[in-house]
Amino acid sequence: MAAHTGVKITYDEMLNCQHEFAPGLEQMTFESPAPVRANAQGIYPVPQPGIITTREYGES
DSSP states (O other), rough: HHHHHSOOHHHHHHHOOOOOOSGGGGOTTTTTSSSOOOOOTTTOOOOTTTTTTSSSOOOO
């Protein structure tokens, strides 16, 4: 969790964290679209730990 957010987190905070790293994972199939997609220029979002702390990637 700390690597994704850039924020120091305790073991108890990690266990009780509501953040979902892969939302909707249980519905994914091999035919599902990729959860992270490139923008119109073909560029994928870059993680910004410590800058964006509520989700892994910025808005794409």
